[in-house]
């Protein structure tokens with residue numbers, strides 16, 4: 001049997017010798033560092049490390065990413081520190097590993113309204129898209145081995161995968177990763193729905209695959225006879241979770257899903273795409289309104305292809321997807337396609353680590369990825385942090401709040417709850433006691449200390465409160481405080497009465 005080391009060397013055999021050396025030394029370092037550690041089910045911890053690095057090699061990521069994949073859990077789980085890694089492997093790899101450690105602190109606790117913030121924060125913390133790619137590999141392996149954890153942990157991780165990881169993969173155009181993660185998470189998050197779709201698909205696939213193969217043979221013949229050049233024609237089956245979402249939109253009726261199976265045609269050039277589309281329509285009648293030109297108008301995440309749904313023999317309906325090899329590569333790997341190892345890029349050395357903190361500009365990036373020089377320029381421009389006016393802080397149980405820069409514990413308290421704001425007296429920031437006007441920064445864990453005896457907010461707070469929400473509450477609450485005070489002073493006024501008024 002092949003050893004793990006032989007396996008990884010084989011995966012990277014086309015890489016430059018120095019790149020292979022790097023992968024090998026990271027392998028040996030990690031294997032020794034995790035020596036003796038076991039996972040929840042008793043298997044060696046290094047299996048997870050190896051699987052993560054191995055996926056990165058499968059995706060043909062450059063050697064520093066594979067190396068960082070091997071080292072990603074070292075500072076957190078072993079006696080070796082980040083500076084040990086820097087000593088052995090240099091600054092760049094150490095910074096990738098550091099990103100992994102930081103990201104692992106971010107946890108989704110199932111509050112819908114925080115999901116989008118958490119996604120933004122995920123990218124803001126990662127800073128370098130390569131860190132995100134490594135994290136995806138780590139997560140794919142964690143999802144594949146999720147059954148080793150107790151039920152509640154499984155559910156939490158699977159929901160996090162579905163709400164945070166898969167949408168980010170989608171926005172980065174990484175269709176392959178998005179699909180794998182969604183399908184792995186589906187069975188844990190919606191077990192009954194998963195069973196339903198699985199059985200539904202099994203039955204339906206049998207007969208659809210039959211006429212798919214038939215249609216494929218016909219189109220291949222047509223292409224050969226007409227001398228239309230193509231690189232590849234293959235069938236593809238829709239992924240389970242994306243099928244499920246589509247079923248929900250179509251009365252749960254699988255007969256209304258035309259792209260359960262599809263024929264994919266890969267050609268050399270954009271011109272060949274349109275030629276191929278013509279040939280398909282020449283052979284089969286297209287359905288009205290079902291021709292989609294995502295080449296002229298790419299999807300928001302950059303996806304490009306021509307789609308058409310046609311009638312095959314006996315009125316059977318089938319979808320064709322036509323694209324160039326580059327479009328195919330980008331549909332599968334998205335932003336990671338740029339780093340994929342190729343001969344001409346000589347070792348696939350990645351663009352230098354850049355600050356990538358954006359969301360809105362992804363579409364632009366996707367388009368400009370096609371041109372290496374513009375891509376580097378774009379990354380340079382993107383150093384302008386789109387989050388520069390926002391900060392993200394944590395509540396003690398890990399929820400993320402999105403606040404304007406310069407916000408204080410008072411703004412934080414009012415965002416959580418009016419009552420918390422009205423009774424706050426001081427704060428605890430990252431465990432240290434702090435005054436109510438202390439400016440917060442991204443990543444702070446903020447705990448509000450209250451005193452129920454407090455008579456509402458102080459107008460002094462208006463001097464430092466940043467958010468409109470907090471300022472409104474302070475003004476309203478201050479009136480309430482005065483009213484309460486007056487009531488106390490008037491004969492017959494009591495605390496009990498004012499409490500009743502409040503509710």
Ligand code: MN
Nearest residue numbers: 048072073138
């Ligand atoms: Mn890991």
